[in-house]
Amino acid sequence: MSADHPTARPTSSASTPSAKPSTLRFRIQRQDAPDKPAYWQEFNVPYKANLNVISCLQWIAEHPVTADGHQVAPVVWDCNCLEEVCGACTMVINGRVRQSCSALIDQLLEETGDGAITLQPMSKFPVVRDLWVDRQRMFEALKRVKAWVPIDGTHDLGEGPKESIEQQEMRYALSRCMTCGCCLEACPQFLLDNHFIGAQVISQVRYFNAHGTGKTLAGDRLDVMAASGGISDCGNAQNCVKVCPKEIPLTESIAAIGRQTTVHRVKKFFQGK
Numbered sequence: 001m002s003a004d005h006p007t008a009r010p011t012s013s014a015s016t017p018s019a020k021p022s023t024l025r026f027r028i029q030r031q032d033a034p035d036k037p038a039y040w041q042e043f044n045v046p047y048k049a050n051l052n053v054i055s056c057l058q059w060i061a062e063h064p065v066t067a068d069g070h071q072v073a074p075v076v077w078d079c080n081c082l083e084e085v086c087g088a089c090t091m092v093i094n095g096r097v098r099q100s101c102s103a104l105i106d107q108l109l110e111e112t113g114d115g116a117i118t119l120q121p122m123s124k125f126p127v128v129r130d131l132w133v134d135r136q137r138m139f140e141a142l143k144r145v146k147a148w149v150p151i152d153g154t155h156d157l158g159e160g161p162k163e164s165i166e167q168q169e170m171r172y173a174l175s176r177c178m179t180c181g182c183c184l185e186a187c188p189q190f191l192l193d194n195h196f197i198g199a200q201v202i203s204q205v206r207y208f209n210a211h212g213t214g215k216t217l218a219g220d221r222l223d224v225m226a227a228s229g230g231i232s233d234c235g236n237a238q239n240c241v242k243v244c245p246k247e248i249p250l251t252e253s254i255a256a257i258g259r260q261t262t263v264h265r266v267k268k269f270f271q272g273k
Ligand code: SF4
Pocket: 186, 187, 188, 189, 190, 198, 199, 233, 234, 235, 236, 237, 238, 239, 240, 241, 254
């Protein structure tokens, strides 16, 4: 993907500040149920300083009347933390996948130059309704790779394994993943109807395999990475790293897990497994 791919995080804020419009024009892709067709509706929202996309959606929920005056069902979306931690509010805003809680209207106006804002659900996950998608595929994949540290019982296990500062810093960067799905939305290999596991889970395998106790399950995780839909399905397009809102070094994780998977395969070959 080129650096100016519409889903990539902006690399520059050099645009000229524009005059603020009195009205924001939202064009929203809607869908009444998972098996219903998508359609578009437009809504006008009065401009105020310091709005974010969710506060505009809340205004539309209180005033569910389209720009041409029709009373409609309120627009549905998902959110939780409102501080870019849970990932639930992720959607495609003006063609770029991101969190609607941290998408500030004043910044969007700098990007677009007028008051028009387009909202769409992510396209790589099944739509539940309107802007709300079902992200369960990511959570199921985390279960498949045993994305946890195994602890046998609740008795005192003593001190945990020692970890260097460098190791802590590497793992901290990976721990910031909020399962938002941006990296999967941007990935050409991750499709609604295939079974590629995606960069998010590959990076979590690296995170847990680097943990002193978590690495006891490394073989099981690498078995999933070596299987169909695993690491070899990554086409190395690197779209994922460009859109991750937490700036997780996904391509480093893909390279690291690629190496771990190769060593794992060779070991199993010589062990006759
Ligand atoms: S590097 Fe791999 S996981 Fe990332 S966008 Fe490309 S194909 Fe998808």
